[in-house]
Amino acid sequence: MSLAVAHPPGPDARTRILDATEAIIRARGVAGLTLEAAAKEAGVSKGGLLYHFAGKETLLHALLGRMAEWMRQDFAATVERQPEGPGRIARAMLDWGFGAAPGVVDERCDRAAAVFLACFHHDPALLDPARAVVAEIRAAIATDGLPPGHGQVIMAATDGLFMARIFNLYTPSPAELGAMHATLARLLETSP
Known part of the structure; x- marks a missing residue:
């Protein structure tokens, strides 16, 4: 019998990307927003970001x-x-x-x-x-x-x-x- 505690799942990748984008905008404005920065902040690859959002405009x-x-x-x-x-x-x-x-x-x-x-x-x-x-x-x-x-x-x-x-x-x-x-x-x- 396992005594591991079940943790609720974290936000999905799309939500993490949007949260990261908001955080970047709040800290540095849209000028500081790059796809690379949003991906890094969200903990996904740039390809993972592009899977959900085709580009900066789509993300915004x-x-x-x-x-x-x-x-x-x-x-x-x-x-x-x-x-x-x-x-x-x-x-x-x-x-x-x-x-x-x-x-x-x-x-x-x-x-x-x-x-x-x-x-x-x-x-x-x-x-x-x-x-x-x-x-x-x-x-x-x-x-x-x-x-x-x-x-x-x-x-x-x-x-x-x-x-x-x-x-x-x-x-x-x-x-x-x-x-x-x-x-x-x-x-x-x-x-x-």
Whole structure:
């Protein structure tokens, strides 16, 4: 009888390659990304990388597709935690933008920011999958049962906080964040 402990399998090669690509982009930007560097970081041969991704563009496209799908799923999960009724999408946007746990939004913003900025600099069309998710959220907010502009203001405010963070324009204090959150939440209270 073997007493060996079964360990869950590690990420597959494709996932390791995408994780490695993200790490390289976060550390050095797209200019620092080579197929050789991504393969080495992922622990695969260059041929192994090319088996999954035909080149740098394919790799970047897959990375943005993965991030867009994560955005879609994460936002959908945030919506599911909201009570039914008018303003459900806007409440989710408020929670998604401000976060329930300190530091969680910061890590998510930092990961997305590095990838978005680097890929935008390389080829703005690479952001199309993320743009599609944002368009879906905007469409949902438009039919959320709130007075015109209420949900859009919440989305614009949370987007603005994201931009302030990724461009290091300013860092709101906890008191400022609390006041902004409360102000935006009042828009939901005045809705039907």
